[in-house]
Amino acid sequence: NAGVTQTPKFRVLKTGQSMTLLCAQDMNHEYMYWYRQDPGMGLRLIHYSVGEGTTAKGEVPDGYNVSRLKKQNFLLGLESAAPSQTSVYFCASSYEREGPQGYEQYFGPGTRLTVT
Amino acid sequence: DQQVKQNSPSLSVQEGRISILNCDYTNSMFDYFLWYKKYPAEGPTFLISISSIKDKNEDGRFTVFLNKSAKHLSLHIVPSQPGDSAVYFCAASERGGADGLTFGKGTHLIIQP
Numbered sequence: 001n002a003g004v005t006q007t008p009k010f011r012v013l014k015t016g017q018s019m020t021l022l023c024a025q026d027m028n029h030e031y032m033y034w035y036r037q038d039p040g041m042g043l044r045l046i047h048y049s050v051g052e053g054t055t056a057k058g059e060v061p062d063g064y065n066v067s068r069l070k071k072q073n074f075l076l077g078l079e080s081a082a083p084s085q086t087s088v089y090f091c092a093s094s095y096e097r098e099g100p101q102g103y104e105q106y107f108g109p110g111t112r113l114t115v116t
Numbered sequence: 117d118q119q120v121k122q123n124s125p126s127l128s129v130q131e132g133r134i135s136i137l138n139c140d141y142t143n144s145m146f147d148y149f150l151w152y153k154k155y156p157a158e159g160p161t162f163l164i165s166i167s168s169i170k171d172k173n174e175d176g177r178f179t180v181f182l183n184k185s186a187k188h189l190s191l192h193i194v195p196s197q198p199g200d201s202a203v204y205f206c207a208a209s210e211r212g213g214a215d216g217l218t219f220g221k222g223t224h225l226i227i228q229p
Binding site: 004031033035040041042043044045048050056058059090092094096103104105106107108109110 | 120122148150152157158159160161162165205207209212213214215216217218219220221222
């Protein structure tokens, strides 16, 4: 049981290049999320998905697109990378629990992206 | 506008003593609160959570207290151990968190031997 995995771990892009970050989870979770973390900041939500085939915008969605074609995968795309997108990207997944409990999220190890 | 605030960027505590990490929030619609622990170059790991219908939740050495009227929560770690040295993030959500979490900036806890 690998949990949440992210590919790649590191990447350097030039301004204007495109790339896709892959997140995979083997816990059969319905919900998946993409966050970014910048130095001295907390994690900020980019996009999320509440089920296969659905996506929604988070707090900082501009410059990113996502797709959830399969339940276990959530892809984050940068069509034209900018230096402001230099960050560490975290993927997370969660499931709904019974009772007055919320959605505990499980995080991947992160992808460190540098845009020059 | 920051909805979740952790006003102490760092905290140093002696091994064996109590560590108290604080968090304030402004959004009265938040109904679920969580604490995550993060080591360098790793993803955050879930520590403990609390629903807005409770004011305390315990799990081993970790206790979270919620004061809804003050919009304040705190994480108590007793006793503090060297492995507790990490960055701790407070997070909150509406509707249980299905739509994602709002994080504070984190507090770097350092446990001194």
